[in-house]
Amino acid sequence: MNTIYGKILWRTSLPVLLLLFLAVSCKQSEQHSSWEKKYDSFYRSVTDSLTTHPQQIRALAKQKMEMSTDSLEWYYYSAIVLKTYMFTSDVDSARYLIKRIEDFCAREQSSPYLADLRSEYLNTKGNIYVRVGAMDSAIVCFTDSYKQRLQGMKTESVPDILINLADACSRQGKYDVSAFWYRKALQIGDSLGISEGRRHPVYYGLAQVYMALHDFDQCDYYYNLAGMFYDKMLPYEKYIYLNNRGNSYYYREDYPEALKYFKKGFSLAVSHPDMGFEKNLCMVNLGDVYLQMNEPDSAAKYINECQPFFRKIGAAGALYYIDTQRIGLALERNDMATVRNLLSKATNPNHIEPDMLHIRNKYLQEFYEKTADYKNAFFYQKENSRLDDSIRNEHVRMRTADMSLRYQQDSTLLAKNILIEQQKVEMLKLHEGRFFWIGVCVLVLVIACFIYLYEKKRRALLLAQSQRTISSLRLENIRNRMSPHFIFNVLNQEMGSREGENKKELSSLVKLMRRNLELAEQMCVTLKEELGFVQTYIDLQRRSLGPEFKVTIEVGEDVDTNQLLLPSMLIQIPVENAIKHALRGKEGERRLWIDVHRSGTYICVRITDNGGGFKLNSANRGTGTGMKVIMQTIQILNAKNKEMIETSVHNIPLPDGETGCEVSFHLPLNYDYSV
Known part of the structure; x- marks a missing residue:
């Protein structure tokens, strides 16, 4: 019975050369990394469509080949094209492309990237050998593909290669070796973390092995495992499952059940035009089942339809099997001339499966009995008897070898698991100790942070309390120096006894002192209030400064004097400094400018005089107490705001050639004056 054919320098120059080599290697590595990511992304996106739409994927891969800038990248995409040729049974194109990839790999220097490419074409080459029945060559290719993949970077595809290798060994009758490679694929799948849903090829592969050994209980066990994931299988995987399960019932001579699975496989292959090989292989099996069920017309129909396909691709094993069925059909019709003609032109492959040879010998025995050639009939009877004994002995040997390999694998796996568990226990102990000390360190760190934050907050509260106390004491000190009510009463009495200009000056003085006391208790005032206070002060100074x-x-038109807030005394103190230290002793014209305007998101306040500029060692230089108060106030307020008040004091040249001093403040519009 035919089974599935597999899946698919000088010392001074040495440092320079080494550096050059490293630079080139790094550059090549970066280039490979760049295109490899794009290739991996493309490959993942088309993997599921390779079997269902191979021609479309081939067109996309060829577009990528045209855009490739790296020769290795070009051949990576050509490997995808190679897969599509296999799925459309275009063996000639596949052989041509394999030769091109093989020649490229022979020219290039070995690398993990090249090892993956070699593995790809060797795996496909092995599948081609399987299709034409050259199992020895297929096993060599699959083995080399497996070795190359271990040297590469894409080890996740190792189980697929091992499945192909196991299939080829099974086709050669090496069922113990086949089972070994299937189980090896399972072990590697475990180490790679491959999900249970992707292991069905191994399950129906093991089922095929036990089918060949006629251990149908184990065979059904693995087929049932694989059948649980039937809906998740790709189309070609569904075909393999249906075809091989049909074979299992054929070997049990349950032909109706075998026919049911072969028909399902045939319908599946027909619904996918690219599954030409699978469709024709299924027709071979359908022809044999109909032959065994004594329906020669149906058998002849399928056998005649599939023979041209296998003759075209040169599949010697399939042609041998078809010739055997044609002999059976001719015997069914007592057409001895056709049998003689078939025997004279029969295909003889290098390797014939024992079960297939047994069927051929049975037909030959029947033929020679009907033609009264009892000598040859007796020969083939004896040959089949010997073959039966050989097959039984081989089955026993294979089962024994399989049990031995399973025991070795299980023992190795058990020892490995014990070692892993011991290492896990040791690592757990190390982790427990590490976690304990990490926990202690974290706890100490948390306690230290808590103490630090607590002390910081406590110091901040003490500092704020001290500042409030100092401010209160300063205000109380000012108030307690002299009773304000007593001063104002005396001044009011004095104003009553004066008339004219003197009375007006005294009134302004009283107003200035009263306002000064009010402003001492406020952190900020409106611009209107500040300018009013400044105007009162200037009016008092006019007589002493002269005409x-x-x-x-x-004040700019876009500045609202009733709404704009600014620190108390911000303008008055610079004005007072300008009059006292710059303008009072100046000869000639004395000028003072106060300018308030908006600039973007800031209010700009400038106080400028023409008093000759600020001189560090001037005799008229004051104590600087007023400006210190302003700067400290601004510093306290800035600490609470993201945008800060900016202050500058500098000398500037005036248009008339004189030098002046300018004090400027930049106040943010949304400034917070609360403390």
Whole structure:
């Protein structure tokens, strides 16, 4: 019975050369890394469609080949094209492309990337040998593909190669070796973390092995395991499952059940036009089943349809099997001339499966009995008897060898598992100790952080409390120096006894002092309040400064004096400093400019005089107490705001050639003055 044919320098120059080699290697590695990611992404996206739409995938892969900038990249995509040729049974194109890839690999220097490429074409080459029945060559190719893949980077495909190798060994009748490779595929699948849903090829492969050994209980056990994932199988995997399960019932001579599975496999292959090989292989099996069920017309129909296909691809094993069925049909019709003609032109492959040879000998015995050639009839009877004994003995030997290999594998696996468990226990102990000390360190760190944050907060609270206390004491000190009510009462009495200009000046002084006390308790005031206070102060200073003293106050139209807030005394203190230390002792015209305008998201305040500029060692230089108060206030406020008040004091040249001092402040519009 026919089974599935498999799946698919000088010392001074040496450092320079080494550096050059490393640079080139790094550059090549970067190039490979770049295209390999794109290739992997493309391959993952088309993997499931390779069997269902191979021609479309071939067109996409060829487009990628045209865009390839690296020769290795080009051949990687050509390996995908090679797979599509196999799925469309275009063996000639596959052979041509394999030769091109093989020649390229022979020219290039070995690398993990090249090892993966070699593994790809060797695996496909092995599948071609399987299709034409050259199992020895197929096993060599699959073995080399497995070795190359272990040297490469894409080890996740190792189980698929081992499945092909196991299939080829099974086709040669080496069932113990075949079972070994199937179980090896399972072990590697475990180490790679391959899910249970992707192991069905191994299950129906092992089922095929036990079918050949006529251990049908084990055979059905593995077929049932594989059948649980039938809906998740790819089309060609479904075909393999149906075809091989049909074979299992054929060997049990349960032909109706075998026919049911072969028909399902045939319908599946017909629904996928690219599964030409599978469709014709299924027709061979259908022809044999109909022959065994004494339906020669149906048998002849399928045998005649599939023979041209296998003759075209040169599949010697399939042609031998077809000739055997044609002999059976001719005997069924008592057409001895056809039998003689078939025997004279029969295909003789290098390797014939024992079961297939047994069927041929049975037909030959019947033929020679009907032609009264009893000598040859007796020969083939004896040959079949010997073959039966040989097959039985081989089955016993294979079962024994299989049990021995299973025991070795199980023992190795058990020893490996024991070693892994011991290592896990040791690692667990190390982890427990490590986790304990990590926990202790974390606990100590948490406690230290808590203590640090607690102390920081406690110091901040103490500092804030101290600042509030100091501020309160300062205000109380100012208030307690002299009773404000007493001063204001005396000044009011004095104003009552004066008239004219003196009374007006005294009134302004009282207003200034009262406002000064009010502002001392406020952190911020409106621009209108600040300018009013400044104007009162300037009015008091006009008589002492004379008619040469001129003040210019400009406020931008987009500045709302009733809404704009600024730190208390921000303008008054620079104005007072300008009058006291710059303008009072100046000869000639004395000028003072106050300018408030908006600039983007800031309010710009400038106080400028023409008093000759700021001089560090000037005799008129004051104590700087006023500006210190302003700077400290701004510093406290800035600590609470993301955008800060910016301050600058510098000398500037004036248009008339004089030098002046300019104090400027940049106040953010959304500034928070709460403390």
